Amino acid sequence: MKKHLLLLAILSPLVFSVMAQQPDVANTLVHYKFSHLRDTTKPNEPYKENMMLMIGKKATAYKSYDRRLADLQVKKQIQEQLAANGGNGNIRIQRRNGGSGTEYYMFPNENKFVRKEKLINNYIIDEPYPAIAWKITNDTVSFAGLHCQKATTHFKGRDYTAWFCPDIPVHGGPWKLSGLPGLILEAYDAKKEVVFSFDGIEDLTKTTTAKTATDLQPVRPEGMVKMIGFDDAEQDPRLIQIPSDGIKTTQKEFLKLQEAMRKDPDAFMQSAMAGNGANMNSKGNQTHVKMVINTPVENNPVELPEKK
C-alpha cells in the first residue's frame, strides 16, 4: 500500500495539460521502416516496426505507424461489437502487436523537442533540441526518384549515415535525426544495427477536406466510452499535437516509473489508472490474473553511452 501511495504522490501533481504548442496539421506523411538490433546475440532477428513522420508547417511528429493501424483496428472492433450488442455485454478485442508508444515532436521554430512515452498514461519529456553536427559528402543516391545527398555524423554513441533530400526543405527526419537542409529519407549507423529506411511519402492535403487546425480538434461525443490507451484513434490522423492529457515529467522520473512498472505491474496499473480517473478494482475481481510483463532482451539500445 505504501508503494501505491508513493506512486500516486509522484503522479498526481504532474497531471496537467501540456498545451504550449498550437496544434499543427500534417500535410505530408513519410513512411520509414525501422529496424533495430536490440539483442546482439540474435543478429538475424532485429526488431522491426513501421514508423511515420508527420510533417506540418511548423512541427513534425515521429511515431509508430504500426501502432496507429493497430489502434484503428481495435477501434473498429469495438465499434462493430458495440453496434452489434447495443452497448451491453462483453467486448472481445484482438490486438496484434501494437508497436511502440514512444513519439517525438519537434518544433524547429521554437527550438523545442519533446518525447512522449506511454506507460498506461502519456508522459511528456522535454528533451534537448538535437543539435547534430553533420558532415556533408559528395555521395548521391536517388530513392524513388527523390534525389538525396549523403551526410554523416556521430550522434548518441553511433556513427550515422543519413541521406537527405534538398528538394523537401524540411529540417526533420526519423527519430532525433534532423538539422539537414532537407528531409532525411534514410539513415543508418555504421553497423546497420539501427536502420531507418525510406518507405514512401503520402500527400495528406488531398485525403481529407478539413481546412484549418481548429476543425480538426478532437470531438468526443457525449456518452462515448473513453478508451484508455489510444492516442489519436479518435482524432484526425493529420493532427500534430502533443497529447493534451500528457503528464509532464523528466527523464529521471520516467526511468523510475519504468522500473516500478517492471517490478510490480499490478500496483503500477492501479495507481496509473487512478491518476487517469479510471478505476480497476482487483480485489473484487475473482478472475484477476497477475500481470506479467515480458520485456524482451535489450542489450543494444539505440542511444549508446559515449565512450570516453
Next chain:
Amino acid sequence: MTKAIVTVGCFIMSLLFAADAHAQSIQGNIKDSTGKAVPFANVSLKAVTGLIISYTISKADGGYVLRVPADAVKGDLSVMVSCVGFNKQSKAVTELATPLNFILSPSVSQLKTVTVRPNQPWLHTSGDTLSYKVSDFSNPQDRVIGDVIKKMPGIAVAADGKISYNGKAISNVYIGGDNLLDDKYNIATNTVPHGVVDQVQVIENNQPIKMLQDKVVSDDVALNLTIKKDAKLQMVGQESVGAGLPGNYDMDLNAMMFKDKYKAINYIKGNNTGYDVQNDLVSHNLGNYLQRLNNDKPATILSLGTVNDPDLPQNRYLFDQSGIINLNNLVTIKKGEQLRVNFSYLHDTQRQDYKQQTQIFLPGDTIRYNETQANKFRPDILHSQFTLNINKDKYYLNDALIMDYSHKNAYSSLITNGIPVNQVLKDNLLDFSNEFNLMQPVKSNILEVYSYINHTNEPESRTIGPDFNPALFDHGAPYSQLQQTANVPTWFTNDYVAFKIPTDHVTQTYKAGFILQSQKLSSSLNAIQVDNTSALVSDSSVNRLNWSREKVYAEAGYDVPGKILKIALSLPVSVQQIHYSDSFYDLDKSLTRLYFNPQLRIKYQTGVENYFSFLYNYRNDIGNIQDVYRGGILRDYRTLYANNADLTESKDQLAALGFNYHKALTLFFFSINTSYNHITANNIASSIITNNLQQRVVLPFPNTIDSWAVSGYISKYSFALHTTFSGGAQWMSNHSNQILNRTLLPFNTLATTLNAGAETKVSNQVTFSYKAILNQTSSHSSAANSSYSVKQLVQQAAVNYNPVTDLLFRLSGDDYLTYRQHTNDLKYFFADASIKYKFSKPKVDVELSAVNFLNVKNYSSQFLSANTFTASSYALPGRIALLKLLFNI
C-alpha cells in the same frame, strides 16, 4: 586628434576583420514578398556539380551567414534558399563579400506531392563507384545476373556477352571484389543467380594493383558483384535438367561458393539445342592482353574453306552436341594473398548442311554448278590456369601459368557437280605460357620485374581426296589423297625491369626490357598415291622458314593521377631486328629498325559525373612470318597461297576524343566518342592468281588508309514509365586503296549502325522488352561504277506475364530483314514461347518451352551479279520442344 586616430584605427581594423570574415562566408538576408523576414529557411551553398557543400538556417530576422569551405572552387558557387511555403530560389555567387539577399515568393503547394511507387530503382554513387541495386531491375523470369545487367540503364550487353558501360567496354567482372575469371566474365553472367547478388557496382578508373592506386592512371571500367550476406554462408546452385523433342537435351548443373575466403563457380553443362557452350569461354579483352604482352601469336593457317555461317544469331542455326566442365576456384590464403585455379574442358560436335546452285550466264551458254556441303566440326578444348596473386599496399606479385590444349577435327564432304571432295582437317594446338610480375617498394619508389614466356605449337594437317584436281596436283594421274601439313612452333619472351618514382603529382616510370621471338614455319603439300607412297606436289610446295625477332626497348612513362586531370604518357624507344631465311628458296633477309611508339592518354573531369577523354597513339607495325613464306600452302581447297614479297611496314596513328556524361540521380547516361586512324604503309599487298596459285605480291605504291569513326550512346530510366530506354549510333568511314583489275583504285566504305531498345515493367505482372538494330554498309570506288550496299534490320521483342507468382509465361520473337542490291530481300522471323510453374513442395520449377515454334527449317539467300546467279541454302534446326526441371541447391 587621438580620438580621430582611434576611430580611423578601429575602422581599418573592422575593415580588415570584415574582409577576413568575407573570405570564408557569404552573408545576406531573406524576406518574403511583403518584406517580412523569413526565419528558419534552408540556405545551402551549392558547387557546380549541384551538390550541397555547406548549409545554414536563416535567423529570426531573416539574416544568414553561410560558411564557405576552404576547398570550395570559387567562381562556380551558388546559394539556394528553400523554405516550406515558398518557392525555392538560387543565386550565383559572384563576389563573396557582396551580400546575397533573397525575396521569396509564396508557393501554392506547400510540399510537392510525391507519389511513391514501390521498387523504384536507385543508384548510389560514391567517388568512382556507381551501384545498382539488383532487385530494382530484376523480374521473376530472370535466372542469372546477366539477365538483369542488360536491363540496367547505362549498361549494354552485346550478343556475345560483352558488357560495356556508357559506351566503354569493361575490363573485368569482380565477384565480391575478387578476380575469379579475368576477362572470361561470361562464366559469371551466365551462371551466377541474380538472387545472390545485392548490387552491381561500376568502378571507373579501376586500378586493381593496390601499390599503384593513386599513382598510375587507369581508365579501365570494371564491374563488381556484391554478394548478399546469406548467400555467402553456403553453397549456391541453380540446376536445370531438360529433355525434349526431337531428341533434345539440355542440362546445367552448377555449384558456387561466395565466401569471403573462398569463391568458386563450378559447373557441367551440355545441350544439343544450339546453345554453344564455347560462348562461356570468350576472353573479351584478348586483343588488349596480347597487345600488352606485345605477343604476335601465329594464326591458324589451314581451313576447310567451307561456307560462312548464315547471317543469323548462332542459336538459330547451330546443330551441336556440346558439353563443358568448367571449374573456377579462388582461395584467399591471407588478406591480399590469393590462389586461383581455372580449368575447363569442352567437347562439341557441330554439323553444317549447305547447298548452293550457281549459274553463270555466258553468251549463248549457261554453266550450272551444284554444290552441297556436309561439314562436321569436333573440337576438344582444354584450358587450365594457375594464378598466384599477392596484392598488398606494399607488395605485389602475380604469377599466371596457363596451358591450353585443343584437339580439333573437322570433316567436310563436298560435292561439286557430282564430284565428291572429302576433306579431313586436324588441328592440335598446344599453348603454354607463364606471366610473372613483381613489384616491391624500394624506399618510396617501386621496383617492378616482369617476365613472360610463351611457347605455341600447332601442327595442322588436311587431306583432300580422292583424286582432287589431278591435273594440278598429280600431273593428271589419279591418286589417293592430297595432304597439306603446316606448323609454326614459336617461342616468345618479353622481360623488363621498371622503376617507378611516385611524387606528389606525377609518377615517373623508367623501363628497360627485351623481346625475343623465334619461329619456324614448316609445311609441305604431298600427293599420296594409291600405294601409300607420297611425293611433293611440286618443288615449290614445301617451306622450311626460320624467323627470329629481337627487340630491345627503353621507355619513360609519366602518370598524373589527379582528381580533375589524369594524364598517362609513355615514350618507348625500341630497336628491332628481324631475320628470316629459307635455304630452299635462297631466302636470307634481315632488317633492323628503330621505332618510337609514343602514347598519350588524358582524362579531364569537367564535373563529378562527366569527363572528356583523349588518346593519341603512334605505332609502327611490321608483318610477320606468314607474310614471307615462299612455298605454296593450300590454305583451303580453293586457295594455294605463297608470298613473293618483303614485309610490309606500316605506321599507325590513332587519335580519339570522347565525352562521357552520367547523372546517377536521374539514371541518365550518355557518351560520344570520335576517333581518327591514319595508317601509312610502304607498299600495298595484293594477290594475283596464276595457274591456280594465289600469290601475295607487293606493289611499291605507298598506301594510306584513313578511317573516321563516331559513336554515341544514350540511356535513360524513366521513373514514370518504369522503363529503361537506350539508344546508340555508330558511323564509320574508311578510305583505302585497293588493287582491282591491276589498277589501283581508291575505295570508300561507309558503315552505319543504329540501335534502340526499351525494357519496361508495365506492372508487377507484365514486363516487355524491345530492341532494334539497323546496320547499313556500303562501299564504292570513285573511279569505278561498281558499288555494294547491304542493309539489315534486326528486331527482338519479348513479353513476360506472370498472372500469379507461381506461373510465368514468356513469348518472344526475333525478326531479320536484309536488303541487298541485286538480290531479293531476306525476311526471317523466329518465335519462342515458354510456360513455367513453380511448385512449392518440392521446390521445383517446371518449364515447358517451344523454341522456334513456327518451325523455320531453312535459311536461303540469293545473289545476282552481272552474269552470275547463286542460290544458297542452309538447314536450320527447326522446332524444339523442351521440358525442363529447375531447382536450387
